Amino acid sequence: MPAVLAGPARADVITAHAIAMHGEPKYGPGFEHFDYVNPDAPKGGSLRLHELGGFDNFMPWLPKGTAASGVEGHLFESLLTRSLDEPFTEYGLLAEKVEYPEDRSWVTFTLRPEARFADGEPVRAEDVAWTFRQLREEGAPFYAYYYGDVEKVEALSERKVKFTFKPGDNRELVMIVGQLPVMPKHYWDDKTFADATLEPPMGSGPYRIKSFKPGKQVVYQRRDDYWGKDLPVMRGRYNFDRVIYEYYLDETVALEAFKRGDYGWRTETNSKLWATAYTGDAFDSGRLVTEEVNHSNPAGMQGFIFNTRRPLFQDPVLREAIGYAFDFEWSNRNLFYGQYKRTRSYFQNSDLAATGLPGEEELKLLEPLRDDLPPRVFTEAYQPPVSDGSGRPRENLRHAQQLLMKAGYQVRDGKLHTPDGKPVKFEFLLFRPAFERVVLPFARNLKTLGIDANVVRVDQSQYVQRLRQFNFDMLIQGWGQSSSPGNEQRGFWSSEAAERESSRNFAGVSNPAVDALVDKVIRAKTREELVIRTRALDRALQWGFYVVPNWYAPHHRFAYRSGLAHPPLPPYVPIFGALDLWWDKSAD
CATH class of the missing domain: 3.10.105.10 (Dipeptide-binding Protein; Domain 3)
Structure with missing residues (x-):
């Protein structure tokens, strides 16, 4: 539970490992893992996915070009990470501690001392501040609106960063700044952030880009030296050694490639295809399976x-x-x-x-x-x-x-x-x-x-x-x-x-x-x-x-090769299946 620090200089300041939009977090400070993960899921194997079209850069934050899929989710991490069995609660990832007053007019994050980028450099408060400024000034318009009520960001020390908000009652801001994908400032010292290029970026996340074919394929390799693999919020997640995105220009061709075994997982949004196309020897033999998963997400x-x-x-x-x-x-x-x-x-x-x-x-x-x-x-x-x-x-x-x-x-x-x-x-x-x-x-x-x-x-x-x-x-x-x-x-x-x-x-x-x-x-x-x-x-x-x-439809439609497995999926599972919870049974 959050602790309230009292005193002349810090009256009513809440210090916590997590923050809920309304109410209290489900998981206390000593939790071992989220309830919906398999903490003993085997590591290894591969997950091969598909995308339509192509890509011409690895910068999903910019308002130009077409970025490769998976960059933000596999290479970069945020200060906090959301649980999928609560309406809106976030727990510390890069940050070990969050502090804010009752009125949520500001928030500070204390970074974990062990947090590291892929080159071994520590994640610093100045990286957080720099990232925020780059996204708001150079990123897609979404960031200017999303962070519009942030008045300033300050690196108070090497590991502590503070966000101060504009006057008003915008209680969500303490959480949405926690979603910031933190990038290494030193990596960009000799580069231009606004350039949409195919130079693989570097983050602190559990994967790196192993190889790619421009517009056709990206291969993400799980890092053996990933700093956060034993964190409670990461246990049971990111289990595949490799995640590969294959690109197709046509949806019909992509579906036939799936049935042929060229990739192993897809979500289906076309009702006609779901009703008529998921048939044949691959399904009759059990090599491919289909599943409908109910969820509690607003449909929008x-x-x-x-x-x-x-x-x-x-x-x-x-x-x-x-x-x-x-x-x-x-x-x-x-x-x-x-x-x-x-x-x-x-x-x-x-x-x-x-x-x-x-x-x-x-x-x-x-x-x-x-x-x-x-x-x-x-x-x-x-x-x-x-x-x-x-x-x-x-x-x-x-x-x-x-x-x-x-x-x-x-x-x-x-x-x-x-x-x-x-x-x-x-x-x-x-x-x-x-x-x-x-x-x-x-x-x-x-x-x-x-x-x-x-x-x-x-x-x-x-x-x-x-x-x-x-x-x-x-x-x-x-x-x-x-x-x-x-x-x-x-x-x-x-x-x-x-x-x-x-x-x-x-x-x-x-x-x-x-x-x-x-x-x-x-x-x-x-x-x-x-x-x-x-x-x-x-x-x-x-x-x-x-x-x-x-x-x-109040459910998601998944089709995948029988060698893949997942735990019972949580109520707020996204349409792309929370693939970080899945694993390859051949890795057992």
């Missing part, structure tokens, strides 16, 4: 996202009407084999999702913002349109027509025109061929309304570039959510992020009420406050019609 929101920076999509009536043309019930039955549920919340599959009408505590947040919120936030419970499942939802399309005509839209020569006479036409931007089977029926229904929606498919690199520049009308994207939302919401929804290229505000949300609610979420002091404030934010986003919601 995936959807057909409107770019509201486009003049056409600045009208919420048009955005709402377009949503009536998507027949989820037909798609689920005919395309998805009935495997999905309809998403209605930006925090789906969690207690953070808004349901029913706003309660008394939510109304206290929403009423002062009424002038900037859609009236239905207060009077209706949001629900995406439900169809008859025919594939041509006539009643829904008729309702969409009524909405449009009432708003002044007109149909001339079979084409819908805006109230000021411009034709309603736009592009769906895709890079995954699998989504065409979903988008084309949607576009067909839109044509019934007189809307021309053309499907444009580009390669991954073009897609990424256009996404960063917000050069699209509509695309399929999403926002993953954690069980404890906080500062990342600024990058998703803030007016400032809407104007900054490479941010994750794909929809261009720019609304003072949303800005205010995001700030309320960030400053929640208790779990109860967080839930109420997140639900209020959810309502503002739902009734903004920034997306046509897609679908979700």
Whole structure:
């Protein structure tokens, strides 16, 4: 449990081995390992994975190029590391001790004396401070938003670093600065951090890059001299001697390569492939196995996202009407084999999702913002349109027509025109061929309304570039959510992020009420406050019609070679399976 130090100079300063966003950490200072790991998992063997596309650098923190997969997770470590059986609690990794006042206005981390980079140099406080400044000044826009309320960072001594926060009540900051991937300042003395190069970087993590083929393969080798292998937070983790990423240009080719045995683990997000493609001798013989793993993660929101920076999509009536043309019930039955549920919340599959009408505590947040919120936030419970499942939802399309005509839209020569006479036409931007089977029926229904929606498919690199520049009308994207939302919401929804290229505000949300609610979420002091404030934010986003919601499943789908094993997976297991918990049975 945390200790409170009293005294004239250090009144109410908490000193602890871990920190929880709300409440107390599950594991005490003397814990031996996380409950969900196998502490006796054998070390050895290999894990071979796949990725689509290619890579041209080893710098995942920069807003340019395409970084190789696995760099941050295998080479670099943070001050704290998160447990997967608690909503949001972090334990010391590079840091052995964390200190902060009750109001969380600052935090200091004391580094472990044994923490070492791969060249044997100790991890120092100046490395932490330097990394923070580089990410905020040279890194992707995400870091500027995520760390936006950090006023300054100071190396107080060789092993102690202090972060001081701007005035306000941003209780999550003590935890998110703990997530900082710490880099060696001395390594970069004769290099330029902003250069996206293929020179393998150096970190303090359990692996190093053994070899790579540009754009095609990366091999990570577990380090025998890794400093932290006996830490309680590391026991039972990172068990493979080698982790290899193989790159493929086509998903169909990649799946066939898996069935052939060219790599050994994958997560499947395509329901049709899950229902029809995981068959054959490899599965019949037991060489390959499939598994569905339930989880407690918020599903977030995936959807057909409107770019509201486009003049056409600045009208919420048009955005709402377009949503009536998507027949989820037909798609689920005919395309998805009935495997999905309809998403209605930006925090789906969690207690953070808004349901029913706003309660008394939510109304206290929403009423002062009424002038900037859609009236239905207060009077209706949001629900995406439900169809008859025919594939041509006539009643829904008729309702969409009524909405449009009432708003002044007109149909001339079979084409819908805006109230000021411009034709309603736009592009769906895709890079995954699998989504065409979903988008084309949607576009067909839109044509019934007189809307021309053309499907444009580009390669991954073009897609990424256009996404960063917000050069699209509509695309399929999403926002993953954690069980404890906080500062990342600024990058998703803030007016400032809407104007900054490479941010994750794909929809261009720019609304003072949303800005205010995001700030309320960030400053929640208790779990109860967080839930109420997140639900209020959810309502503002739902009734903004920034997306046509897609679908979700409350489980992950994994397929892997039978030689791999894992412990019972924890409730907050991510979609990529917490692969650091798995092991190769041949290593026994």
